[in-house]
Amino acid sequence: MEKALVIATVTLKLVMFSACKRSLLPALSLDSNEVAEGERKASEAVREVLSVASDSRCLSIIVGDGDPSVATLLLLRELSWCVSVVVVSDDPAALLTFCERSLKSQFIVWSTRLLVVTHLSTQELSHLHESLSKMNAMVMTLRHDRKQTSCSFYVHMPYSPAGEETLQVASWGSLHGLVLRGDLPLFPEKFTRLRHRAKIVVAAEEYPPHAFVLLLGGTDGRGQPRFTITGPMVKLLEILATSMNFTYTYVRPPDGAWGAKQPDGSFSGMVGMLSRKEADIGLGPFGVSASRAEVVDYTSFIVIDYARIIGGRGRAEVDPWGFLLPLAPEVWLGVAVMTALAMATAAVLTGLSERFSAGRRSAGLCFGVVRVLLIQDTKVLPERRWERVLLAGWMIVTLVTVKSYAGNLMSLLAVRHIPQPYQSVRDVLDDASCTMIWETNNAYIQYMNSLTSGTFYEVAEAGRNGRIIYKRSTDFMEAVETLVRRGDHVLMVEDLTARVFLGQDVSSTGRCDFYLSREVFLPFIFAMTGQKNSPLVPALNRRIRAVTESGLYDHWMQGAIPNSTTCANAPSKITVNTTLGLSNLWLMFAILLGGHAISLIVLLLETFWNKMK
Structure with a gap:
């Protein structure tokens, strides 16, 4: 299979070379035999260059005047494992058009090697410099005698x-054949380390x-506030600048904003600046999304993060239902079941008794079970030994339960x-009543606005109904200190960013006034x-992978989040050493008064019923 592919590729090279001979020597006054010999030798030169610089399995496409359109060539490239393109022309305008359309249509990408064959001098090709400098391209100038x-x-x-x-x-x-000049190979990696120190514009x-x-205070030459950037991304950028030989300005x-697609198809924020070529690199890091990938290219990933909710921790409150906490819900259920079972057993045994009527005595013994549960006295006749055994067993269960409840209650109050x-x-x-705060024009908002159902579609709908406030990332800390601290706003932000805000709050106040949600969502x-x-x-990818895989970026990031773990697992319950007040016990008093009120109503109903009888 591989041999057949190589043979087919070589055959295609020869066929396409012979098809393009018409444009190689249009202006030389040589006879037909010399023209054919010159064409043959030029073809040998191109084949030798491609054999040295390209993989033998690569498809070679040779384009001359009047050859297929860029769209057709793009299809060939997408169907090929790798491609080498040879453009044969002496028309400067045609070459410029081909280069510009190839870049715009992504027919020529860095993995595609381009060889321009022409009689034009390098001075005559100066208008191609901007395009050819961005390509993995060489120019082959021909001379014949x-x-x-x-x-x-x-x-x-x-x-x-x-x-x-x-x-x-x-x-x-x-x-003499092919001879290399200087220290550069054929189709050199021009961007691995820039030969000339470049000036790069970085959007940040x-x-x-x-x-x-x-x-920094003051303004620059354009009247904008002077500033600088610090942090792990800047350390990464400094490594990239040093190893690739470029300087940068922010x-x-x-x-x-980071950037999101607008209704007119343009992009806002830094993504828009890159798409308009106002910047060369976006520092970010940016959340990877399909819509942004339409206009920018992403480097190797730097970090994976997900969103969380930052909320304001409320003030310590007394739980009015605290008297129920000493026993777990299943224990309360077990006590209720056992009480009902004891009362049913007493009723059945009394019904089988020969000396007393079931109705009068069963009611007395049943109420005795309840009296024991409430730690009250009860009377049992001496001859009713089975009642003594029943109540003795019930007293043991009640004693253990009540003592356990009382001990835990004193602690939980x-x-x-x-x-x-x-x-x-x-x-x-x-x-x-809760209002959400999201960052304006970021990948999360772009994603949620594209949904038609689900939880985050509901979030987008809530935003359209006025329940979302959009803030710049530089305004987040102020929003946390004011809106989120009140308790009726929450901030939806990445986990790592949230930890920065929590750490800064601890550093300034010494308290944990905010909390992070247990749920994480929207990983990016x-x-x-x-x-x-x-x-x-x-060229950036290789260096970024080296930094991230070594763990260096994670190390920088941990150093940029002081006190990041202090409030990571702050308790939702605390204990205090203070006297008990009405705030601790008001619900129990409310239950007592409620019981009295109900008993009074029952008494009145009974009195009324007796008079009616």
């Missing part, structure tokens, strides 16, 4: 100063704990309950971004 055919191979270097746009990497002659915004914006998005009502998205949706992969089809992205 009556003795030999010679070729020179040039590479357009990215970010090069004026006058140094091209660099010769090889030459070929019919007498505050995103704790990954990036923090520090205002630019912040005017709307302070000192417990204070700290409300943490919102533990899931459903809890927030069910409370119409986060990465840096680059312009669509930017060759910078593959």
